[in-house]
Amino acid sequence: MIHLRGNDNDDDCHTRHVSSSDNVRRLYHSTPRREIVPLVALGTVIFIGRYSWKALNRMDTEWEDYLWELKQYERARVNAAADATVTIGVDLGTFYLKLSRMNKNKPELIETSQGDRYRFNGILPQDNDEVVMGTPALDKFYYEPIDTTIQDDTTNTKINSKVVLPYKELQGESHNDAIALVQKVFVPAVAEAMERIVSDAGDSNKDDEKKNLRTVLALPPIFYNKHGDKLFRNNYHDDSHHTITVPEPVAAIWGAQALNLIPTPKSKEENTSSSTLVMDIGGLASTISLVREDKVVWSVTLDGIGGESLVQQLVERILVETEDETMGKDVMSLTLIESNARSSVLELVNKTQSKVHIPFLYMGRKPNNPHLDTTISRTVLEQAVQDNWNTAIVPKLMDDNVLSSSLPTPTNATSLFTSAVAKVLEESNEMPSNIERILLVGGGSKHRMFEEACKDSISALMGPSDSLNKIVLPETSVRAELTALGASSLLPNFDYDYEKGLEMV
CATH class of the missing domain: 3.30.420.40 (ATPase, nucleotide binding domain)
Structure with a gap:
């Protein structure tokens, strides 16, 4: 009986041991191979793909740098071509x-x-289908007043239609x-x-x-x-x-x-990251452009805003001073007035006032005093130009969506250029602080009102310190x-x- 009970206990112990072993095997059971292999393959693909992507990016960057350096070398090399x-x-x-x-x-x-x-x-067509150009055409060029009874959006002067x-x-x-x-x-x-x-x-x-x-x-x-x-x-x-x-x-x-x-970019990154704002003040228009990587990112043109605005307004002032309505219809008189007005405006670049002397302007009208002598102040002429812009040009620029809608309507040259620069920055999504430099060019920029307006507009948008460091003002003769x-x-x-x-x- 004792022996039999002993066997029973042994069987119970064996049963408990087997059950315990089964539990251990379930706790440490290995994942089947068919489940492991896909995970290993996925991890390998991710690992290789990640480093391959980095390698490709690095190769692209190095290739762009190589092309950039080659381009700079080619630009500096005077070769057989x-x-x-x-x-x-x-x-x-x-x-x-x-x-x-x-x-x-x-x-x-x-x-x-x-x-x-x-x-x-300008081109002056002739009857024989030929054209006159250069100085001879300029000698025949003049601004004439338009009929003030006609209501339109043009300025109060127009170009002689004979010169194209x-x-x-x-x-x-x-x-x-x-x-x-x-x-x-x-x-x-x-x-x-x-x-x-x-x-x-x-x-x-x-x-x-x-x-x-x-x-x-x-x-x-x-x-x-x-x-x-x-x-x-x-x-x-x-x-x-x-x-x-x-x-x-x-x-x-x-x-x-x-x-x-200005310095030439030394690397592809410098050329890509740096932007240049070019303010070109021409004769009949001014253009504000943002340039990056030798491409124009955005540009606005201020039609009617240029150095010729001063000449046009001085012609108007002289015509008013003559007190002779026939002057505005006489081609010879208009040509003479325009030529002298152009010379006086050029003189006002370095002077605060200019004496206008037009000999024999009144020939046949005032025998005792055929000459016109008057004096024009630079400040007075600049104010007349800005008044004309406010009434005739700025409204059209606003209608054409050339100026910034987030700023008030411009009232002077500084606010006009501020609005134009802001428009370029808005459309190109560029922050003022990201602009590397501002380059002032164009023949019209030699006049004080344009240079000061450009500098003040940049100062208003970027701050006085940044504007002084970033703006590039070449010599007036070079612009x-x-x-x-x-x-x-x-x-x-x-x-x-x-x-x-x-x-x-």
């Missing part, structure tokens, strides 16, 4: 046309045969008419420039006649916005690369870099030439695309 090519830079401005060329690896302006640095780009200004016509012409108009201005100017180059070289460089000719045409952004590829890419920018079109703000930056006024100089600095082995920027060919 440059020696065999004559590059003429053309700045088709709103009122004047400027030409330049590379001379000993440095851009220089090409003067006319009369020694003028700028060419009036490309800037005015290109904004409304069809594509075919615009092509013909540009040809009339562009082709003769380049031909004259080439003659000047060969003439200046003399016997020392007769080979210039055999070199390939390439022209780089700098255009206001509004021209490209109006006509786009239809005009400029298809007709002036072909695969032969004999003619290349670039935006004026981009060419102005190149010109400033060529003259060491009108930077765009043309920059256009000729583009080497023959480079092309330009409005969407991609600089490209090597």
Whole structure:
């Protein structure tokens, strides 16, 4: 009996041991292979993909850096292609046309045969289907008062309809008419420039006649916005690369870099991250553009805001002072008044007032005193210009959505440019603090009212300290030439695309 009970206990112990072992096996049971393999494979893919993605990004970055360094090397190298090519830079401005060329690896302006640095780009058609250009056309150009009884949105002066200004016509012409108009201005100017180059070289460089000719045409952004590829890419920018079109703000930056006024970016990152605001004050319009990576990010054009505004208002003032309504209808009198007004405005660049003397203006009207003598104050003239803007130009700019809607309606030159710059920053989603520099260019910027307005507008948006550190003010004699100089600095082995920027060919 004892033995039997002992066996029973042994069986119970064995049963408990087996049960305990089963419990242990369930607690430490291994995951089946069919479940482990997919997890290992997924982890491997994630691991390899992560590092492959990093490697690809690194390769892309290194490749971009390589291309950037190669581009800078090519820009600095005067190679065989440059020696065999004559590059003429053309700045088709709103009122004047400027030409330049590379001379000993440095851009220089090409003067006319009369020694003028700028060419009036107006065209005076003749009865024999020929045209008069340059100084002879400017001598026939004048502003005439319009009928004040006609209510419209124009200014109180208008351009003589006999002289055609490309800037005015290109904004409304069809594509075919615009092509013909540009040809009339562009082709003769380049031909004259080439003659000047060969003439200046003399016997020392007769080979210039055999070199390939390439022209780089700098255009206001509004021209490209109006006509786009239809005009400029298809007709002036072909695969032969004999003619290349670039935006004026981009060419102005190149010109400033060529003259060491602003530094050339040293890396791809610096070129990508830095933005330049170009304020171009022309004759008939001013353009505010944000440029990054040699491309115009956004641009606004203030039509009717330029250096010619001063000439127009002085013409109006002289006409009022004559107290003779027939003056405004006499072509000879208007031409004489316009010529003297232009000279007086130029004198006011460095003086606070100017004496206007127009000999024989009253010939046949006042035999005893045929001359006009008067004095104009710079402050008075500037105020007259701003008053005209407030009544005739600013409302149209507001209607055209050119100015910032978040700021009050401008009342003077400073608030006008502040609103225009704010509009560019808003549309390009750029913070004022991110702008590396502000470049002031254009012939109209030599006048005090424009320079001060530009500086004050930048100070209002960025603060006095930043504005002083960032704004670049070239010499007044250089501001009108930077765009043309920059256009000729583009080497023959480079092309330009409005969407991609600089490209090597």
